[in-house]
Amino acid sequence: MSLRYAVVGPGALGGFYGGMLAHSGQEVHFLFNSDYKFVKENGLKVDSIYGDFHLHNVLAYNKAETMPACDVVLVCLKTIRNGLLKNIIPAITHKDSLVILIQNGLGVEEDVSKQFPNLNIAGGLAFICSNKIGPGHIAHLDYGKLNLGVYRMNDPAILQKVCDDFNRAGVPTEYSSDLIKSRWQKLVWNIPFNGMTVVMNATTDQLIQNKDIRQLVYDMMLEVVTAANHCGVALKVDYAHNMIDLTEKMTSYAPSMRLDYDNKRPMEIEYIYSRPVHEAKKAGFDMKKVAMLEKQLRYIQTTY
Amino acid sequence: MSLRYAVVGPGALGGFYGGMLAHSGQEVHFLFNSDYKFVKENGLKVDSIYGDFHLHNVLAYNKAETMPACDVVLVCLKTIRNGLLKNIIPAITHKDSLVILIQNGLGVEEDVSKQFPNLNIAGGLAFICSNKIGPGHIAHLDYGKLNLGVYRMNDPAILQKVCDDFNRAGVPTEYSSDLIKSRWQKLVWNIPFNGMTVVMNATTDQLIQNKDIRQLVYDMMLEVVTAANHCGVALKVDYAHNMIDLTEKMTSYAPSMRLDYDNKRPMEIEYIYSRPVHEAKKAGFDMKKVAMLEKQLRYIQTTY
Numbered sequence: 001m002s003l004r005y006a007v008v009g010p011g012a013l014g015g016f017y018g019g020m021l022a023h024s025g026q027e028v029h030f031l032f033n034s035d036y037k038f039v040k041e042n043g044l045k046v047d048s049i050y051g052d053f054h055l056h057n058v059l060a061y062n063k064a065e066t067m068p069a070c071d072v073v074l075v076c077l078k079t080i081r082n083g084l085l086k087n088i089i090p091a092i093t094h095k096d097s098l099v100i101l102i103q104n105g106l107g108v109e110e111d112v113s114k115q116f117p118n119l120n121i122a123g124g125l126a127f128i129c130s131n132k133i134g135p136g137h138i139a140h141l142d143y144g145k146l147n148l149g150v151y152r153m154n155d156p157a158i159l160q161k162v163c164d165d166f167n168r169a170g171v172p173t174e175y176s177s178d179l180i181k182s183r184w185q186k187l188v189w190n191i192p193f194n195g196m197t198v199v200m201n202a203t204t205d206q207l208i209q210n211k212d213i214r215q216l217v218y219d220m221m222l223e224v225v226t227a228a229n230h231c232g233v234a235l236k237v238d239y240a241h242n243m244i245d246l247t248e249k250m251t252s253y254a255p256s257m258r259l260d261y262d263n264k265r266p267m268e269i270e271y272i273y274s275r276p277v278h279e280a281k282k283a284g285f286d287m288k289k290v291a292m293l294e295k296q297l298r299y300i301q302t303t304y
Numbered sequence: 305m306s307l308r309y310a311v312v313g314p315g316a317l318g319g320f321y322g323g324m325l326a327h328s329g330q331e332v333h334f335l336f337n338s339d340y341k342f343v344k345e346n347g348l349k350v351d352s353i354y355g356d357f358h359l360h361n362v363l364a365y366n367k368a369e370t371m372p373a374c375d376v377v378l379v380c381l382k383t384i385r386n387g388l389l390k391n392i393i394p395a396i397t398h399k400d401s402l403v404i405l406i407q408n409g410l411g412v413e414e415d416v417s418k419q420f421p422n423l424n425i426a427g428g429l430a431f432i433c434s435n436k437i438g439p440g441h442i443a444h445l446d447y448g449k450l451n452l453g454v455y456r457m458n459d460p461a462i463l464q465k466v467c468d469d470f471n472r473a474g475v476p477t478e479y480s481s482d483l484i485k486s487r488w489q490k491l492v493w494n495i496p497f498n499g500m501t502v503v504m505n506a507t508t509d510q511l512i513q514n515k516d517i518r519q520l521v522y523d524m525m526l527e528v529v530t531a532a533n534h535c536g537v538a539l540k541v542d543y544a545h546n547m548i549d550l551t552e553k554m555t556s557y558a559p560s561m562r563l564d565y566d567n568k569r570p571m572e573i574e575y576i577y578s579r580p581v582h583e584a585k586k587a588g589f590d591m592k593k594v595a596m597l598e599k600q601l602r603y604i605q606t607t608y
Contacts, residue, residue, distance in 0.1 A: 199503065200603055210606060212599040219596075288592040292523075295516040299504055302514060 003161060006031065006070035006092050008085075010044070012130040012256075013102060014076025015138040017146065017171060019046045022055055024169035029059045029067050031088065036062035038135035047133075048140035050170050064091035072162055073099045074124075078260075079108055079271045089116060098158050100124050100148060104190060104256070105271025106183050106279065109151035121151040122159050123179045125186050129253065142251070145172045149179030184228040184235055189243045190272055192220040194257035195293040198267070198300060205252040208244070216289070218244055223287045227280035257297075264304045269297050307465060310335065310374035310396050312389075314348070316434040317406060318380025319442040321450065321475060323350045326359055328473035333363045333371050335392065340366035342439035351437075352444035354474055368395035376466055377403045378428070382564075383412055383575045393420060402462050404428050404452060408494060408560070409575025410487050410583060413455035425455040426463050427483045429490050433557065446555075449476045453483030488532040488539055493547045494576055496524040498561035499597040502571070502604060509556040512548070520593070522548055527591045531584035561601075568608045573601050 005028040007018035014030075022028040023046075032039055043056040061067050070092055077084065082103075089099060095118075101108045102124035109123050129142040148163055150156050159175065166173035176182045193204055196217065200207060207213045221240035228235040260267045273294035277287050309332040311322035318334075326332040327350075336343055347360040365371050374396050381388065386407075393403060399422075405412045406428035413427050433446040452467055454460050463479065470477035480486045497508055500521065504511060511517045525544035532539040564571045577598035584591050 200600065202603075202607075207603075210603050212602040216596060216599040289596050292520060292593050292596055295520040296504065298516040299506075299511075299514050303506075 002026065003071040003158075003165065004068065005029065006067060006073045008073060008075045008088055008092075009033070009077035009081070010035075011076065012132045012138060013126050013128065014074060015044060015132060015136075016046060016048065016128070016130050016140050016144075017076065017102065017126070017166070018074060019044055019053070019055060019138065020048075020050075020169045020171050021165060022058070023053050024165075026165060026169065027059070029061060029070060029092075031061050031064055031067060031092070033062070035135045036060055042136055045137045046140065047138070048144075049142065050140065050144065064088040067092045069094040069097065071097055072158070073097060075099060075101045075103065077103070078265075079103050079105060079268045080266045082108065082111065085112060086115060089119070093119070096120070096154070098122060098153065098162070100159075100162070101151075102126055102146070103271070104186070104268055105275060106180075106187065107275040108271055109179070113152055120153045120155075120158070122148055122153065122162075123151050123183065124148045125176075125182050127186075131259070145174070147174050147176050147182050149176035149182055151179055178233075180231075181228075181233045181235070184224065184231070184233050184276075185239065187228075187272070187276055188221050188224045188235070188239055189247070190255070191224050191276070191290055191293075192217040193247070194255045194268075194272060195297050197255055197258040198261045199293065199296050203252045203254055203258075204247055204250060208247045214244065217247075220289050220293070223290050224276070227276060227283075227285050227287050227290075230283035230285040231279055232283075261300070267297060267301055269294060269301065273297065306330065307375040307462075307469065308372065309333065310371060310377045312377060312379045312392055312396075313337070313381035313385070314339075315380065316436045316442060317430050317432065318378060319348060319436060319440075320350060320352070320432070320434050320444050320448075321380065321406065321430070321470070322378060323348055323357070323359060323442065324352075324354075324473045324475050325469060326362070327357050328469075330469060330473065331363070333365060333374060333396075335365050335368055335371060335396070337366070339439045340364055346440055349441045350444065351442070352448075353446065354444065354448065368392040371396045373398040373401065375401055376462070377401060379403060379405045379407065381407070382569075383407050383409060383572045384570045386412065386415070389416060390419060393423070397423070400424070400458070402426060402457065402466070404463075404466070405455075406430055406450070407575070408490070408572055409579060410484075410491065411579040412575055413483070417456055424457045424459075424462070426452055426457065426466075427455050427487065428452045429480075429486050431490075435563070449478070451478050451480050451486050453480035453486055455483055482537075484535075485532075485537045485539070488528065488535070488537045488580075489543065491532075491576070491580055492525050492528045492539070492543055493551070494559070495528050495580065495594055495597075496521040497551070498559045498572075498576060499601050501559055501562040502565045503597065503600050507556045507558055507562075508551055508554060512551045518548065521551075524593050524597070527594050528580070531580060531587070531589050531591050531594075534587035534589040535583055536587075565604070571601060571605055573598060573605065577601065
């Protein structure tokens, strides 16, 4: 029996991952916002390093109430728009549905689970460089791996089936046995580089090539590793080393927060910064440098 | 017997303080750089809240070798130009001369004293809002107090005489019995506000009105107080409170480092940031937030 998918917020991430599933023959219902009319008429175009494709006849919607109940809901919204889920999730789920939050930061599953105490919830981490370059037009530039892990589920086997569907669709997808650890791991890179590319108005390569900033970035990565350890997550210092090496080899890159800043959109400060700082503090560790970056970002957020 | 003064670097500070002394009848020799010709022909103009004046027939020079030996040398250069002192000081001093470093930060006296092991050295802290608004033209906008303290002197009585000369000239001047403490005190304000106005591209009032930045500024002030305590200087936490209150009442202000940044001049990172961070580390205290700001400033310095 095949799963019926929904994608909430089909932008750079959701347009690509949902598009790949639909392209492979899965039934995927897309809840669009501003792009609805365009996609309804012109379809969804994906330029990908895995191969370009153009989906005609997309199952596109602009109202959750008009969608069918789906087995798996991929939430690909920016976390700052998670307030929308309150109305969307009840409209597009049945009692056994699984909601997968493919979002950045820490604590998103916790917050959604408080709103929906009986909902099956998983989390997803996207290791991808992908941009929306026009209405219904996604450019997938590099990487693409997806990492999915259980947060709270009656039957975790469904998540394994989702992994299989993605892999069959050509998206390299891993089943993470420790979602919270995966989230902290991604934060090791995301915390220094998302914020510092905004505050320093720079790209990753400009930052990593400067010896003072490379040291500062590394110090912040160590703060993330130490915070994770205090929160009972076994991350190693080596992981920070690896992230520095990886970034030195990476091409010039503007992370999502920098793009949000450039386009005067709200930044995901809450889940990428405030929540980890808060969780670490509860566990007895003060992330001094990361908390400073958080405050600088909060100020910058008020200036536009 | 009256003292013969020299002013090295008569800009916003030296033009004002030297100008006040000359205006009161003291013999003051000014070593100019780019303004030499203009001042030789047009004199030195000071618009001051203490009263405007225009000095004609200024004792102006553009080469230290053509100046007479002076009893008191007021060094009012930006610290980033202290390399010039190596040639200037021998040319304009005699064996009993006193050199007063009216400069920002920590460690300037130490570095000059290493270069000149037998020199009488004092330090000065200027609590003033003053700008150079054109060649030979100084605008003194607010405050003005001078704080002078002994670093190493054969006869400290001379510094008392300098204080008297300044007070007679209309500059409220105090004799500090603890120069290093005075320097740390000034850093409590200078460290957060000089750097943060640059990194956040803001004025002091914009920063202090934002609750996240006010907290961060206060945290950095506490780091300076704690660092001072580790270095054997008895500063109190109250002092940080007072500086926050003072800044809340202050008009919109761009500190000297922000003006340096706006005008693409090198910033005084070394003596305002690196040296205090280094001294605190030697004394066993890690100024984490201040060290982060230092690194952000060093990066910004490379971008212009």
